[in-house]
Amino acid sequence: xxxxxxxxxxxxxxxxxxxxxxxxxxxxxxxxxxxxxxxxxxxxxxxxxxxxxxxxxxxxxxxxxxxxxxxxxxxxxxxxxxxxxxxxxxxxxxxxxxxxxxxxxxxxxxxxxxxxxxxxxxxxxxxxxxxxxxxxxxxxxxxxxxxxxxxxxxxxxxxxxxxxxxxxxxxxxxxxxxxxxxxxxxxxxxxxxxxxxxxxxxxxxxxxxxxxxxxxxxxxxxxxxxxxxxxxxxxxxxxxxxxxxxxxxxxxxxxxxxxxxxxxxxxxxxxxxxxxxxxxxxxxxxxxxxxxxxxxxxxxxxxxxxxxxxxxxxxxxxxxxxxxxxxxxxxxxxxxxxxxxxxxxxxxxxxxxxxxxxxxxxxxxxxxxxxxxxxxxxxxxxxxxxxxxxxxxxxxxxxxxxxxxxxxxxxxxxxxxxxxxxxxxxxxxxxxxxxxxxxxxxxxxxxxxxxxxxxxxxxxxxxxxxxxxxxxxxxxxxxxxxxxxxxxxxxxxxxxxxxxxxxxxxxxxxxxxxxxxxxxxxxxxxxxxxxxxxxxxxxxxxxxxxxxxxxxxxxxxxxxxxxxxxxxxxxxxxxxxxxxxxxxxxxxxxxxxxxxxxxxxxxxxxxxxxxxxxxxxxxxxxxxxxxxxxxxxxxxxxxxxxxxxxxxxxxxxxxxxxxxxxxxxxxxxxxxxxxxxxxxxxxxxx
Numbered sequence: 001x002x003x004x005x006x007x008x009x010x011x012x013x014x015x016x017x018x019x020x021x022x023x024x025x026x027x028x029x030x031x032x033x034x035x036x037x038x039x040x041x042x043x044x045x046x047x048x049x050x051x052x053x054x055x056x057x058x059x060x061x062x063x064x065x066x067x068x069x070x071x072x073x074x075x076x077x078x079x080x081x082x083x084x085x086x087x088x089x090x091x092x093x094x095x096x097x098x099x100x101x102x103x104x105x106x107x108x109x110x111x112x113x114x115x116x117x118x119x120x121x122x123x124x125x126x127x128x129x130x131x132x133x134x135x136x137x138x139x140x141x142x143x144x145x146x147x148x149x150x151x152x153x154x155x156x157x158x159x160x161x162x163x164x165x166x167x168x169x170x171x172x173x174x175x176x177x178x179x180x181x182x183x184x185x186x187x188x189x190x191x192x193x194x195x196x197x198x199x200x201x202x203x204x205x206x207x208x209x210x211x212x213x214x215x216x217x218x219x220x221x222x223x224x225x226x227x228x229x230x231x232x233x234x235x236x237x238x239x240x241x242x243x244x245x246x247x248x249x250x251x252x253x254x255x256x257x258x259x260x261x262x263x264x265x266x267x268x269x270x271x272x273x274x275x276x277x278x279x280x281x282x283x284x285x286x287x288x289x290x291x292x293x294x295x296x297x298x299x300x301x302x303x304x305x306x307x308x309x310x311x312x313x314x315x316x317x318x319x320x321x322x323x324x325x326x327x328x329x330x331x332x333x334x335x336x337x338x339x340x341x342x343x344x345x346x347x348x349x350x351x352x353x354x355x356x357x358x359x360x361x362x363x364x365x366x367x368x369x370x371x372x373x374x375x376x377x378x379x380x381x382x383x384x385x386x387x388x389x390x391x392x393x394x395x396x397x398x399x400x401x402x403x404x405x406x407x408x409x410x411x412x413x414x415x416x417x418x419x420x421x422x423x424x425x426x427x428x429x430x431x432x433x434x435x436x437x438x439x440x441x442x443x444x445x446x447x448x449x450x451x452x453x454x455x456x457x458x459x460x461x462x463x464x465x466x467x468x469x470x471x472x473x474x475x476x477x478x479x480x481x482x483x484x485x486x487x488x489x490x491x492x493x494x495x496x497x498x499x500x501x502x503x504x505x506x507x508x509x510x511x512x513x514x515x516x517x518x519x520x521x522x523x524x525x526x527x528x529x530x531x532x533x534x535x536x537x538x539x540x541x542x543x544x545x546x547x548x549x550x551x552x553x554x555x556x557x558x559x560x561x562x563x564x565x566x567x568x569x570x571x572x573x574x575x576x577x578x579x580x581x582x583x584x585x586x587x588x589x590x591x592x593x594x595x596x597x598x599x600x601x602x603x604x605x606x607x608x609x610x611x612x613x614x615x616x617x618x619x620x621x622x623x624x625x626x627x628x629x630x631x632x633x634x635x636x637x638x639x640x641x642x643x644x645x646x647x648x649x650x651x652x653x654x655x656x657x658x659x660x661x662x663x664x665x666x667x668x669x670x671x672x673x674x675x676x677x678x679x680x681x682x683x684x685x686x
């Protein structure tokens with residue numbers, strides 16, 4: 001009857017709506033499928049298309065209020081699950097029964113001795129020097145997280161250094177540098193390494209004055225060294241400044257420990273030098289300049305009138321007048337042309353995530369191609385001099401006026417304008433136009449990482465992006481060699497893992513357009529997580545160590561909520577500060593003695609914060625910025641199409657998730673619990 005068909009469609013729509021609410025099904029596909037079913041059973045002919053559409057819409061909306069999340073159990077990284085072990089233990093017989101040879105043997109984790117031997121074998125193979133006169137090899141060593149590859153490579157580097165070879169060890173951050181230095185002092189007490197740090201890290205003015213950090217960075221981009229910056233800003237610390245002393249007396253040594261960012265600064269190294277990079281470094285570097293800042297390179301009408309009347313102009317104005325007839329006129333025509341196209345794109349897309357690469361820029365500026373080529377035949381000089389103190393004062397005034405653009409000439413602006421003209425003239429440059437969230441148009445230029453020539457380079461990484469490394473090796477004219485550890489010798493301990501498949505823990509659902517936390521949405525997502533893990537958390541003793549890994553914008557509110565409830569403040573104050581302190585999950589976590597909360601980008605790579613945790617809860621898939629990740633991939637390989645870029649993004653996300661799971665160090669210890677809530681599948685047989 002019609003009433004039975006009505007109830008069947010409504011019941012199906014409400015049930016499928018629960019899957020839509022958890023992100024497991026698409027709302028449009030569900031609606032279309034139900035409409036087809038109503039067409040087949042004749043209900044549309046009975047009540048009409050609009051009535052059926054309303055019933056389906058109401059049912060789906062009702063179901064979305066009670067999302068149905070997916071809970072799956074997986075084991076890391078073995079074929080035998082936690083539940084199967086229990087089944088075996090219950091049905092196991094005394095030793096009188098013969099073991100079956102048809103079934104796979106029980107997973108036995110590798111001992112520490114076997115793991116150490118395998119690590120040392122792979123590291124020694126990678127460190128074996130060949131022809132030092134033509135050292136163009138790039139070794140990529142892939143060993144699982146927690147295997148001890150850092151310890152093994154330090155032991156091998158210490159032996160090479162004692163044999164007279166120069167050694168450079170590059171770590172991801174300064175915290176890992178301190179840990180490496182301490183570890184080396186235990187392995188080889190007689191080696192006194194040189195710790196290289198950037199000059200800004202040693203600059204007291206940069207460390208003490210947060211309001212001047214952007215100004216000091218801009219002065220560095222203009223080519224000023226630390227002594228000149230001290231003079232420009234009248235630094236009160238310049239008498240005993242460690243950065244000035246380091247600039248005068250450069251440290252030297254045969255064993256150097258530094259950060260990844262120092263790699264491109266090593267020049268003219270001895271041929272017997274060995275460089276080891278712990279974890280893959282950032283492969284591209286970006287510089288950006290506001291498009292409106294290019295107006296500082298163009299003479300204004302007032303300056304042109306003053307020049308015609310013979311008035312005296314300052315250095316910046318005189319430079320603009322001298323180069324206006326060719327360079328300035330092209331820039332003057334180029335800026336509104338690019339801005340106009342970007343504004344059209346904004347109106348069409350109704351958003352600010354707009355970007356144009358060099359091919360799009362060439363298409364837009366085709367009328368100016370010949371003029372840009374003529375300017376590049378005789379480009380303006382790139383050295384711009386300013387009176388002492390003027391550059392620093394102007395940059396400070398710009399900062400105080402919240403980024404107001406001045407007419408001050410800057411070398412970084414001129415260099416970016418010349419790169420833009422190369423693109424306009426038809427040349428290929430890694431230039432793109434990007435619109436920031438505040439609707440500011442920027443010119444962005446990316447450069448690929450460069451390696452020192454004729455030295456041996458070895459990269460240690462548990463989750464390397466092999467395709468990117470292949471392209472990078474070709475660009476640096478090096479041969480890539482991949483070394484992997486024997487999986488039979490690197491079997492981890494069994495870990496019980498629960499995957500809650502959902503998109504509710506990341507994305508626009510949790511934050512509004514201004515980046516503020518949507519408390520109700522976060523509470524709803526945490527409610528689903530709490531229902532699934534509360535029974536397992538309740539069985540753990542209070543002395544257990546719990547780790548939480550999530551994305552950066554959610555980590556701070558969770559930490560604030562946990563701090564507030566532990567301080568036993570009132571609920572109103574909790575809600576005023578974080579809005580999450582009265583949540584059942586936060587209350588359940590507050591009973592544990594030690595809870596560590598970290599975020600992706602800082603704690604999921606080369607971090608030892610979670611190595612002693614009994615439980616690790618990963619909230620949200622560790623997805624990086626889509627635009628930035630694709631821009632990096634295109635900079636490394638400009639021939640990638642959209643499908644290739646999507647595949648590369650999936651690799652980056654999967655690698656970040658594997659790094660999070662590896663924080664538990666299950667290769668050397670067992671008895672850990674892992675809860676992961678996200679939409680990216682966990683690694684299989686990892």
